Every structure is written in structure tokens, then in C-alpha cells.
Amino acid sequence: MFKPPTIEDVAKSxxxxxxxxxxxxxxxxxxSEQTIKRVLEAVQELNYEPNNIARSLSKKKTxxxxxxxxxxxxxxxxxxVGGIETTLKKAGYSMFLTNTAxxxxxxxxxxxxxxxxxxxxxxxxxxxSDSEALSLLKERKVPFFVINCRCDHQDIDWIVSDNxxxxxxxxxxxxxxxxxxxxxxxxxxxxxxxxxxxGFRKAVLESGLKLSDMQVIGNAKFIQDGYDVMKKYxxxxxxxxxxxxxxxxxxxxxxxxxxxxNEHGIGVPxxxxxxxYDDISIASLVRVPLTTVLQTKFxxxxxxxxxxxxxxxxxxxxxxxxxxxxxxxVIRKSCKRLS
Amino acid sequence: MFKPPTIEDVAKSxxxxxxxxxxxxxxxxxxSEQTIKRVLEAVQELNYEPNNIARSLSKKKTxxxxxxxxxxxxxxxxxxVGGIETTLKKAGYSMFLTNTAxxxxxxxxxxxxxxxxxxxxxxxxxxxSDSEALSLLKERKVPFFVINCRCDHQDIDWIVSDNxxxxxxxxxxxxxxxxxxxxxxxxxxxxxxxxxxxGFRKAVLESGLKLSDMQVIGNAKFIQDGYDVMKKYxxxxxxxxxxxxxxxxxxxxxxxxxxxxNEHGIGVPxxxxxxxYDDISIASLVRVPLTTVLQTKFxxxxxxxxxxxxxxxxxxxxxxxxxxxxxxxVIRKSCKRLS
DNA sequence: TTGTACGCGTTATCAA
DNA sequence: TTGATAACGCGTACAA
Numbered sequence: 001m002f003k004p005p006t007i008e009d010v011a012k013s014x015x016x017x018x019x020x021x022x023x024x025x026x027x028x029x030x031x032s033e034q035t036i037k038r039v040l041e042a043v044q045e046l047n048y049e050p051n052n053i054a055r056s057l058s059k060k061k062t063x064x065x066x067x068x069x070x071x072x073x074x075x076x077x078x079x080x081v082g083g084i085e086t087t088l089k090k091a092g093y094s095m096f097l098t099n100t101a102x103x104x105x106x107x108x109x110x111x112x113x114x115x116x117x118x119x120x121x122x123x124x125x126x127x128x129s130d131s132e133a134l135s136l137l138k139e140r141k142v143p144f145f146v147i148n149c150r151c152d153h154q155d156i157d158w159i160v161s162d163n164x165x166x167x168x169x170x171x172x173x174x175x176x177x178x179x180x181x182x183x184x185x186x187x188x189x190x191x192x193x194x195x196x197x198x199g200f201r202k203a204v205l206e207s208g209l210k211l212s213d214m215q216v217i218g219n220a221k222f223i224q225d226g227y228d229v230m231k232k233y234x235x236x237x238x239x240x241x242x243x244x245x246x247x248x249x250x251x252x253x254x255x256x257x258x259x260x261x262n263e264h265g266i267g268v269p270x271x272x273x274x275x276x277y278d279d280i281s282i283a284s285l286v287r288v289p290l291t292t293v294l295q296t297k298f299x300x301x302x303x304x305x306x307x308x309x310x311x312x313x314x315x316x317x318x319x320x321x322x323x324x325x326x327x328x329x330v331i332r333k334s335c336k337r338l339s
Numbered sequence: 340m341f342k343p344p345t346i347e348d349v350a351k352s353x354x355x356x357x358x359x360x361x362x363x364x365x366x367x368x369x370x371s372e373q374t375i376k377r378v379l380e381a382v383q384e385l386n387y388e389p390n391n392i393a394r395s396l397s398k399k400k401t402x403x404x405x406x407x408x409x410x411x412x413x414x415x416x417x418x419x420v421g422g423i424e425t426t427l428k429k430a431g432y433s434m435f436l437t438n439t440a441x442x443x444x445x446x447x448x449x450x451x452x453x454x455x456x457x458x459x460x461x462x463x464x465x466x467x468s469d470s471e472a473l474s475l476l477k478e479r480k481v482p483f484f485v486i487n488c489r490c491d492h493q494d495i496d497w498i499v500s501d502n503x504x505x506x507x508x509x510x511x512x513x514x515x516x517x518x519x520x521x522x523x524x525x526x527x528x529x530x531x532x533x534x535x536x537x538g539f540r541k542a543v544l545e546s547g548l549k550l551s552d553m554q555v556i557g558n559a560k561f562i563q564d565g566y567d568v569m570k571k572y573x574x575x576x577x578x579x580x581x582x583x584x585x586x587x588x589x590x591x592x593x594x595x596x597x598x599x600x601n602e603h604g605i606g607v608p609x610x611x612x613x614x615x616y617d618d619i620s621i622a623s624l625v626r627v628p629l630t631t632v633l634q635t636k637f638x639x640x641x642x643x644x645x646x647x648x649x650x651x652x653x654x655x656x657x658x659x660x661x662x663x664x665x666x667x668x669v670i671r672k673s674c675k676r677l678s
Numbered sequence: 679t680t681g682t683a684c685g686c687g688t689t690a691t692c693a694a
Numbered sequence: 695t696t697g698a699t700a701a702c703g704c705g706t707a708c709a710a
Contacts, residue, residue: 002480006687017697022689032695047478052455053396054687057702062392064456073421075414082412085438094452097436099424116391117403117433139386141341223624255624282621285562285594345703356681361705371679393703396686 005046014042025050056118064094065308066114068107068124068133072099075280076297077125080147083301084123091309093120100127107133115140121308123147129191145308145321147300150191157311159304159323161295163192166327167199170247170275170293173329175207178338179245179273183215185229185257187249196249196277215241220249226256234264244272244338251276251283251292258288258334273335289332300325344385353381364389395457403433404647405453407446407463407472411438414619415636416464419486422640423462430648432459439466446472454479460647462486468530484647484660486639488530496650498643498662500634502531505666506538509586509614509632512668514546517677518584518612522554524568524596526588535588535616554580559588565595573603583611583677590615590622590631597627597673612674628671639664 011018016035023031024039042048056062065088069077081097088095096119100107104127111133114122122137122144129151137144138156146158174182184200187193197216204211218229226248248254254276258268268274268288276283279294307321350357355374362370363378381387395401404427408416420436427434435458439446443466450472453461461476461483468490476483477495485497513521523539526532536555543550557568565587587593593615597607607613607627615622618633646660 004479007689008687018687019689019698020696023696026689030695035696049451049455049479051396051457051687053392053401053457054702055689057390057392057396057704058687058689060702072424073417075417078412078414078417081436082438085411085436089438094456095436097420097424097434099421099428112388113433116388118390118392140343140388282624285621286624287626346705347703357704358682358706359680362680365705369679374680390703393686394705396688397703397705399686 004051005048007048007050010039010042010046010048013046014038060118062118062120063092064096064117064119065305066096066098066111066117066119066122068098068100068110068114068122068126070100070102070125070127072097072101076278076295079297080125080301080304083298083303084305085301086298087302087305087309091305093309102127104128104131107131108136111136115142121145121312123304123308125149126151143308143311145304145311147304148192150322155320157307157321159300159307159325160192161297161300161327162324163195163327164199164202165324166277166293166295167196167247168203169199169327169329170196170277171200171203172207173291173331174245174247174273174275174335175203175209177245177273177335179243180209180338181213181241181243181245182209183217183243183246185218185220185226185246185248185253186216187253188219188221193249200247215243218249218253220253220256223252223256226253227260228256229253230257230260231263234260234266242272245335246272246274248274248276251278251280251290254290254292254334255282255286258286262287269334269336275335279330283330284332288334291332291334292330294328294330296325296328343390344387346387346389349378349381349385349387352385353377399457401457401459402431403435403456403458404644405435405437405450405456405458405461407437407439407449407453407461407465409439409441409464409466411436411440415617415634418636419464419640419643422637422642423644424640425637426641426644426648430644432648441466443467443470446470447475450475454481460484460651462643462647464488465490482647482650484643484650486643489661494659496646496660498639498646498664499531500636500639500666501663502534502666503538503541504663505616505632505634506535506586507542508538508666508668509535509616510539510542511546512630512670513584513586513612513614513674514542514548516584516612516674518582519548519677520552520580520582520584521548522556522582522585524557524559524565524585524587524592525555526592527558527560532588539586554582557588557592559592559595562591562595565592566599567595568592569596569599570602573599573605581611584674585611585613587613587615590617590619590629593629593631593673594621594625597625601626608673608675614674618669622669623671627673630671630673631669633667633669635664635667 007018007021011021021039024036098110125148129149150160186197220226220229254274276290276292279292283290283292346357346360350360360378363375437449464487468488489499525536559565559568615629615631618631622629622631
């Protein structure tokens with residue numbers, strides 16, 4: 001059975017004590033040139049790699065960050081994770097990546113697992129804003145940072161894309177193009193999509209328009225939902241009440257809606273303008289390049305990771321850090337100015 | 340300063356020795372109902388969580404798998420990682436996810452880091468098929484499994500999508516549709532894309548056609564490359580030699596090529612058929628729903644992870660495991676039968 | 679059935 | 695500048 005060399009083996013080979021080897025490797029004290037050389041030679045020869053597990057146990061620090069994500073396959077989270085990974089690597093941390101698949105029980109189990117693994121900190125996209133996972137972390141004094149969820153508690157750090165602002169700028173853009181009869185294809189009932197609706201309302205009211213003139217329909221999430229909702233709407237409505245512009249809760253819903261519209265001979269943007277949300281990678285490639293609202297996901301991950309590390313290493317007094325990232329309008333071809 | 344309770348604390352609180360606590364928690368031996376109850380109560384009360392670091396050090400097993408991926412943002416790898424994560428979770432393992440960004444130096448550094456962290460095994464998509472990372476792992480007897488790369492060495496386990504077969508079925512399909520003047524938009528010079536070209540050639544020859552009649556152009560990777568290569572080709576060529584069908588090295592290159600074709604009034608599939616590779620999520624959403632070749636990425640991840648775990652836990656003699664996953668044809672609308 | 683004592687591979691403390 | 699030796703928190707052989 002193969003056993004990797006330990007610090008003890010190096011010590012013997014170099015003819016010194018293991019404390020000396022440790023000192024050389026961590027350059028923590030003054031050591032004679034001679035012994036340094038001898039130790040490094042022994043390290044080379046044995047091809048010694050320190051055992052981080054033992055080191056972690058001794059130092060009570062693992063240089064490891066746990067990441068709990070809702071959907072590891074969703075490009076939104078993927079890009080956030082990309083930002084996290086980049087930042088952690090730079091700072092010398094490794095990443096335990098876990099996936100809840102929106103399962104609350106799993107979220108708690110995974111958080112527990114991470115705590116048992118003594119991660120130095122946790123980045124989490126919680127299913128619920130009052131998730132017990134957060135209480136667990138707080139109780140055990142594990143530094144953590146919440147991503148993509150505004151938590152009520154004042155002392156919880158988080159970063160979210162400002163969905164109210166995003167809904168606002170999307171709607172405002174449509175209004176500026178001269179549209180007055182708007183529709184919102186709303187999403188499922190969660191914080192982020194509710195915020196987008198709120199932004200929609202805010203823009204409408206602020207522009208002196210009436211909410212009662214606007215239509216808010218659907219409960220859409222995937223491309224098929226966008227298609228179905230639109231299809232159903234078209235069949236029911238008389239042409240008179242048809243909106244001139246639509247704000248869809250996300251890009252795939254927008255794409256589905258466009259397909260339904262086209263099937264009925266309604267052109268985008270000739271007959272109706274449509275704006276999405278997310279700027280998914282294909283937004284520029286679909287039949288009509290999609291005007292949309294961009295969330296800087298990679299950056300969100302970077303900021304969250306950087307903040308967490310700062311919290312861990314600086315150990316400064318509790319400053320609550322809450323970040324609202326401004327989304328950006330990406331103008332392509334799916335909206336036209338109303339003459 | 341807060342200190343989480345240790346097994347010792349639980350032992351004291353329950354009035355037993357720590358070995359007893361350990362036994363209860365690992366149910367490794369027979370213990371009286373009484374003490375079991377007392378211990379569990381103490382665990383509850385103190386909200387005790389075992390320290391996996393200490394446990395790992397003692398048991399020489401971390402229940403952790405290192406994953407080294409070339410591009411954490413690429414949906415190909417993302418889906419593979421999805422399959423890995425699912426499988427590992429089921430088996431009770433955690434995942435250290437790292438990203439090389441195609442940097443060979445990084446690949447080695449990260450592999451070293453994983454070994455220092457004493458992962459029980461490694462899943463890796465190496466940049467080179469003879470990467471030193473693999474030798475390191477072999478030397479240190481760390482079980483590993485290679486994803487998406489056929490390695491020369493007979494004793495290395497790997498799983499790849501069969502790109503030769505993929506190129507073959509794509510080309511064969513075009514030929515079966517009656518096409519005789521084919522073109523291949525080739526990719527950059529790496530194993531997988533070279534294999535696709537090889538499959539292309541194989542299908543051509545096998546059908547009794549001449550390779551000299553076929554055109555192989557480009558060095559394309561991204562959407563822009565597909566556009567540029569096609570654009571350039573159109574400008575140079577006389578209509579006579581134009582192919583009736585094109586096999587593009589991947590979907591985005593195909594999409595770029597279609598854009599270039601359309602700009603010149605060449606319709607797909609009316610004037611020229613085109614088939615892609617990958618079945619990226621948007622393949623069905625672009626102007627012309629794309630016929631393509633599908634790689635079962637999630638499944639690749641699942642298989643790789645399952646095989647690795649099997650290797651770790653069964654400790655059976657060396658059976659080399661090499662998997663060639665068959666790609667599948669996904670027929671949509673971008674190819675037409677030649678009359 | 680339970681407890682004692684040692685080992686896992688480091689770092690940290692205290693002498694020398 | 696170095697070397698013993700004690701933590702770190704847990705599993706486990708051995709003894710009781």
C-alpha cells in the first residue's frame with residue numbers, strides 16, 4: 001500500500017526536526033541558509049506535498065468556501081459561479097460547490113454538510129429569504145453572504161440584481177418609444193419576478209399613465225409558458241385591446257411569446273414591440289434579436305466572493321454589506337418607436 | 340471567541356467517554372439503549388456537528404472528489420458538471436470544483452492543490468491528452484477519471500463522446516438526403532473537432548464519394564468565425580462549385596454561417612442544407628431550427644462520477660474503463676432532401 | 679458494553 | 695536558530 005511522504009519523512013531525510021521543516025515551508029521564522037537548502041532538497045527528492053487536512057485541523061482554517069446554488073444547470077447561476085470561482089482562486093481559496101435544485105430540505109442538509117467540512121465561509125442563493133440555513137450559519141458564526149435574495153434581517157449581507165430597477169428601465173424604455181398600451185407577461189410568484197412587476201408599475205405610474213390600462217397576465221417561467229400564455233391571450237382578445245408593447249419577465253418567455261405572435265401573423269417589432277429580461281446568450285441570435293435587460297451575473301459572483309473573503313480575513317466589526325446591482329438595458333431589434 | 344462543541348463536550352454532557360459518543364454516531368458497535376439515548380440527547384442539546392476535517396485525518400478518507408474542468412462557463416462542461424454533482428451527492432460525496440480556463444499550468448497547480456486536500460478521487464478534462472496532471476495522479480495513486488479526452492495510455496480511464504461517430508452520422512444523413520457536394524466547416528485543431536472531420540471523411544468514402552470533391556474550410560470556434568469563414572468563401576467562389584450541404588463543426592459556427600448565407604440571399608435549407616453539432620439549448624430557437632448532433636453531456640458526467648466512485652470504493656483490480664458515448668442525430672429544419 | 683490511550687499530519691508553544 | 699512536545703478533533707485497537 002502506497003503512503004505519501006509526511007513532514008516527518010522529510011525531516012528525517014534532511015536530518016532535522018519536523019518543526020524545522022514546517023518553518024521552512026511556511027517561512028515563518030529565521031532559519032539558516034544551510035538547513036533551508038537541506039530541507040528543500042529533501043522536499044524535492046521525496047516529492048513531498050503538505051497534507052492540507054492535517055494543516056486545516058491544526059490551523060482551524062481550511063481555505064475553503066462552500067457555495068450553495070439553487071440550480072447548477074441554469075446559466076444565471078453558472079455565470080455567478082464563474083465569478084465566484086475566479087475570485088476565490090485569486091485569493092487562494094477552493095470551492096465546495098453544491099446544488100439544492102430548489103429543494104429546501106436539501107439546502108439545509110447541504111449547509112450542515114459544509115459546516116461539518118469546516119468551510120471558512122459560505123455563499124448561498126437561498127430558496128427562501130428566511131431559510132433556516134441562514135440561522136444555522138449565523139448561530140455557528142460561519143461567515144456567509146447571500147446571493148440573489150434580499151433578506152429581511154438587517155444584519156444579513158446580500159447582493160442582488162435590482163429587479164425593481166430592471167423592470168422600471170425596461171418599461172420606461174417602452175414608454176419613451178411612445179407606447180401607451182403595455183402588457184407585462186409576469187413570472188412565477190417569487191421575489192425577483194415580483195420585483196420586476198413592481199418596477200413595471202412604478203414606471204407606468206411615474207409616466208402619468210394608468211395601471212388599469214395595462215395588462216398583466218401569466219405565470220410564466222419557461223419558453224413554453226411564454227408561448228402558451230400568448231397563444232391563449234391572442235385567441236381571447238379582440239384586436240382593439242391589443243397592446244403595442246410587451247415586457248416579458250425573462251428572455252425565454254419573450255421568445256416563446258414571439259413564436260406565438262408570429263404564428264398568428266403578428267410581427268415583432270412591426271406590430272408589437274417586446275422586451276425581455278436576462279440577456280441570455282442566445283438573445284442576439286433568435287429570429288428577432290431581442291432587446292432585453294442585462295444582469296451582470298459574473299460580477300455579482302465576483303463581488304459576493306470578494307466581500308465574503310474580506311469579511312473572513314479582515315474580521316472587522318460587523319458592517320452589513322448589501323449590494324443592489326443596477327441592471328442595464330441592451331437595445332437590439334425587438335422594439336420599435338411608435339410613430 | 341465562539342468554539343463549536345467537540346465530541347469531548349458531548350461526552351462530558353452525556354456522562355460517557357468520547358469513544359462511546361463516536362460509536363453511537365457511527366453505529367459501529369453494540370451499545371445499550373440507555374447510553375444511546377443519553378448521547379443523542381447531548382448531541383441535540385449542544386447542537387453538535389462532527390468535524391469532518393478531524394474525521395478525515397483519522398480515517399484517511401475525505402469523501403470529497405476534485406473536479407478539474409476546462410471552462411466552467413461553457414454549457415458543455417456545465418452540463419457535465421451537473422451530471423457529476425447529481426451522482427456524487429447520491430453517493431455521499433462532495434465536490435471541489437476547479438476551472439483551468441484551458442491553462443495548462445493552472446491544470447497542474449490545481450491538481451496539486453486537490454491532492455494536498457486529499458480528495459478521494461479526481462475527475463478531469465485535461466487540456467492535453469498527455470498532461471502531467473495525469474502522471475501526478477497516477478504516481479500518487481489518486482484514483483481519477485478523464486472526461487472528454489481519449490488518452491493514449493492503455494491504463495487510463497476515460498469517457499468521451501464519440502466525435503468520429505458524430506461526424507459520421509451527420510455526414511451520412513446529408514448524403515442520404517441526396518447531397519453529393521458537401522462542405523465541412525472545420526474547427527480548431529483539437530482532438531474532438533479533428534475526430535469530427537475524420538467522421539466526415541469516413542462517411543464520404545464509405546458512400547463511394549470522392550474526398551477531392553468535398554471542401555473542408557476554416558478554423559472556426561465561435562459564432563463570428565462561422566460568419567467570417569462563410570462570408571469569405573461566398574465572395575471567392577463561383578456559384579458552380581457551391582456545396583448543397585454543409586456540416587459545421589458546432590452549432591454556433593453553423594448559426595454564424597447561416598447568418599452569412601442569408602445576407603447573400605442564400606436560403607437555408609432551400610438553397611443549402613446545414614447541420615450543426617452539440618445541440619446547444621438555442622438550436623431549436625434560431626431562425627431556422629437547427630438539425631444537429633447531440634452529445635449527452637449530463638450522462639457523461641454521471642457515468643464518469645459513478646465509475647470513479649466505483650473505482651474508489653470497490654478497490655478492485657485494475658480494469659481499465661473506457662467509454663465511447665454514441666452521439667445522436669437531432670433532426671429539425673435546416674436540412675432538406677435533394678430532389 | 680464501555681473506557682483508555684494512541685495515531686492521523688500538521689502547527690504552535692516553550693525550552694534549549 | 696533549532697528541537698521536543700503539546701495541541702487540533704476524531705476513530706479505533708486494546709483492555710477492562
